[in-house]
Amino acid sequence: MATSSWCRSTFQVFRRVEPLVVLEQLGTSLFDTALLMVVKDRCATANATNPGGEDDQQKAMSDFYMVQNLIAQLTPIVPALLLAKAGDRGWRRAPVVVPLCGYLLSSVALLQVVLLRLPIQVMFGAAVLLGISGGFCAYWPGVMTLTSLGSNADNRSQVMMRVELVYGAAGLLGSLLSGHVFLLYSSSVGHGTVLLCVCTLLHLLSLIHATVLLQVKQVSSEPEESSTLLPHSSNSVPAERSTRMNMVNVALLFSAAILYGSSVGGAVEILGIFVIKQPLHWNAAQVGYGNAAGFVIFLTSFLGAVAFRRCVSDVTLILIGMLSFASGIYFMSFVTATYMFYLARSLSLFGLIPLPTIRSLLSQKVPTSLCGFTLTALQLALRFAALAYIPAFTKLYQRTLGWFPGFVFTISSMLAVLGMIPISVVGCRWSRPRRSEEAETTETRHADEEN
Template sequence: MDQASRKSCPETGMMRTWIEPVVASAQVAASFYDAGLLLVVKNYYNLSSFSNHTNTSTPRGASEDAQQKAISNFYIIYNLVVGLTPLLSAYGLGWLSDRYNRKISICVPLLGYLLSRLLLLLKILLDWPVEVMYGAAALAGLSGGFTAFWSGVMALGSLSSSKGRRSVRLIIIDLILGLAGFCGSIASGHLFNLLRVGNRQGVVLAVSSVGCATFAFLYSLFVLKVPEPEVKPSKAFGVVDTVSGTIGTYRTLDPDHPEKRGGVVELPSLGKGEPRKAIIALLFAGAIIYDLAVVGTVDVMPLFVLREPLSWNHVQVGYGMAAGYTIFITSFLGVLVFSRCCRDTTMIMIGMVSFGAGSLLLTFVKETYMFYIARAVMLFALIPITTIRSALSKLIKGSSYGKVFVILQLALALTGVVTSTAFNEIYQLTMDKFTGFCFALSSFLAFLSIIPIGVVACKQGEIAEK
């Protein structure tokens, strides 16, 4: 498209900067892949335990426990590979995207995703051993994985939004991710049983995942454009260079609406000294501790719903995964409402309390309806990490978004690996005596993560008084 065409069709050029089609298609592919992998692994070890059960006089309960431990051990290794391999490439991709092209940290991980989805399809069609999926995890991780991909997405989202609207802009991207995940998860259980090849299930689901991943990769490579950062200087009003929400609301701090800022007392810049560094460190600490709680719950949950007392089938598994994605919708609505009257730190703490309370309820789940009640209580669980990213973007230069977001994502990935391994081991040790122990531990960590955010709120108050 030449320059004259761009001028005559500005909407087309603007639409090409939207990251949402990439996020939606990649997440549908991920939802299909995650559900397919869990059900394929379950069937694989179910056949193994069934074979052992017919050859021996092992009680059914003992056979189910052995299956649970086998699935748990598979995911311990799988999550280690997924979490550790991005450490080798993600920061480099973030550096390259900052220096050369923002699309690098998006296109390369999507290529790795596509290859891993292909391996799941080949595993089903060729009846390969389930251990081949460790190779799929390694391919995705060495390509940057979710760490590099989501950092690139957040960098593009930050560049295409003003400071006052950035939290809303980033939560909209999260909303698209959640809606896509919800639809993909709802469909996954039904697609899993379509068009069996022999006794192999999941062919249509795996093909659909490959198709969506292919679209995401090709769209990001040939259609997506890097947006120009919005620069709207105002001579009448100074720039508030601090964490959004320190004084007033997102509306009053919105640089696109200066007429609404008349009654707001402006703050001095944090500068480059200790206050800025301390706030960044505390935000990182809050994000990491909170992520420990989230990973601990999310990684144990699939195992929990497969065994008694819930004992879900493949359709119920898909619905359960879809329920988890509804928090993207409710968190989006929460940000829209809370951002008008709350500081960033207040919104973060609301989300942490929401997740902690929901995890505590999961501890005592005995029936399916109780599971969904606990999920409903987690309605604002997505707000903390997204709002922390937005707050960090206010404290750093735009040219450093890629590196800083990658560092945060790598920190979350590394702690996630440790948490996943630890919680899977804890689950194996406690599933007979107290199945919900891991959820209780996650609840404690979620409430613990409020402490560093509370300190940030206090520091913001001190800065506001000066």
């Protein structure tokens, strides 16, 4: 009887979203390292006879990633919206299953590039396929929607941060292993083949899990009519005014997410290329360790969110995360040695708190039937912003290679600080009705005492 109960409990755990996130992120972290090293090798070969040397290689790599990332940001927009609509109409697995097909095709494409010595530009076509399937733009809001529907409003922020923690832990493990596995080869295959075979297998397993095992359940019971961003206002506040204040706060949350997402995305866009050049000049194993350091932030951000939530509001929590990332990425501007890189990373301990917390605020305060669409709209807003910051950061990096390669990180830090402004406004607007309500309650109590 005990064995049967244990088996049922284990099976229920495997039906949750966390195992899916682990499988997918393990595969993606392996894929990211493999793609970076393959691009480096191809660009180094193409510029072997070029007297321009390392700067030309850096420009070629940054141009490749700029084109690939622009494709990956632009093509998922319409498919992600369609998948979000399908999810809100009851097909909750669709925004998760369809993008996983794209991830599987991408890993197969890179494997063929390595085995058949195809041009690296083949990965542009793979990026198009990934975008048509919805990509991360559909996959992650789909995961967050399933998480929000399966949790209560009171603990939703913590549950979402737990999923982010699992995501980061899987990325940490995959990144630590990726550099070493990349170097494995036999006489018949070259570097990266074993890594990409494992990556493809993991993406296949994640697709099978999402299709067969993933459970969709809804424990949220808040009525749709009570979905407002602000606390319930007093009777003296007209409904139209409350709705108007709600929409303004939603817009402020979106603008803060866009500014902060642009800051993080622009920095990460350049960081992988930055560590390849002198004076760091990392190899595959060191690249894996560097990626792992980035995923450690998922753990520290989760622990920080759990600790700070006991004494501060969600708005203050977001500000702490933004300030943490801004200080860390500013220090990254002056990194000239490996130990300095890890010091800069350590300053960004809470850098992943803001976006999950913003998603949590939005998901709590919209009707259940619009939850998936709202989170996808936020993700699409970040994608549209990427169409601007990806070429801007890339060209700025290329222009400053000769005199200050870390200048892009200074710009990133400034964007993170700007993102703190709308969040601060939200905090002020949020506390104002509360103060008014408390004052009215105090006046009513005093009047009752006088009577």
